Amino acid sequence: MTDDTKTSGERPRQSRTGLKSTGARKASAKSTRSRAREFALQALYQHLVGRNDAESIDQFTRDLSGFHKADAAHYDALLHGAIATAAELDALIVPLLDRRLEEISPIEHAVMWIGVYEFQHCLDVPWRVVLNECIELAKEFGGTDGHKYVNAVLNGLAPKLRPAEVEADRASGKARP
Incomplete structure (x- = not known):
């Protein structure tokens, strides 16, 4: 009998490779692009x-x-691209805010810049990946419910910035209407 089999009929626990006990990704499981975003x-x-x-x-x-x-190339694009286009990024973000931009946490502001910049300029990254990565950044580095705010703003911009992709996902049931 091997260690993998149980005599009591219990099924072995599912492997959670790449996850911490909290369910968060381990640092080693992060992609190079996820690290670039961080x-x-x-x-x-x-x-x-x-x-x-x-x-x-x-x-x-x-x-x-x-x-x-x-x-490094993705990091360069995000850093230099977001700073160079900050006014345009903010012009897209502000209409979806429920408060003044100055009242937004700088972490959430920066995460939104990353998301909007990727929506506009990193078309090889699916919009849902951009959204999920930004939510994870806000959870890891932002305030308690900051990820909900980031989600609302970026989810509001996705149909405007990636209309065909969002519509295709919604038509297939991959995204909510």
């Missing part, structure tokens, strides 16, 4: 809070532990 979030936070310039933030961030495991 570093971009930290960098955009520095920009929003400290008003540091993109180049200084970029140099600092690339020296952080673990950066070598991130998709």
Whole structure:
């Protein structure tokens, strides 16, 4: 008899490879793009809070532990693209807010920038992946219910920024109407 079989008739527990006991992803299970989003979030936070310039933030961030495991090209696109198009990103975000932009947490603001930027410029990433990744970022780094706010705003923008993709998912039942 092997360790895999049980004499009591119990089924072995399902493997939760890649998950912590809390159900969250282990660091090793994160994709290079997920890591890039995390570093971009930290960098955009520095920009929003400290008003540091993109180049200084970029140099600092690339020296952080673990950066070598991130998709550097995706990080570059998110950091430099979001900062360069910040006014346009905010113009899309603001109509969906229930308060002034200045009252939004800088973490949630940066996560929304990442989401809107990816909706517009990273068409190889499905809209639902963008939404889910941003919700996870907000859960991990933001306030208690910040992910709900990020979800509402990005879910509101997805049909405008990715209309064909969202409609196809809704027609197939993959996304709610």
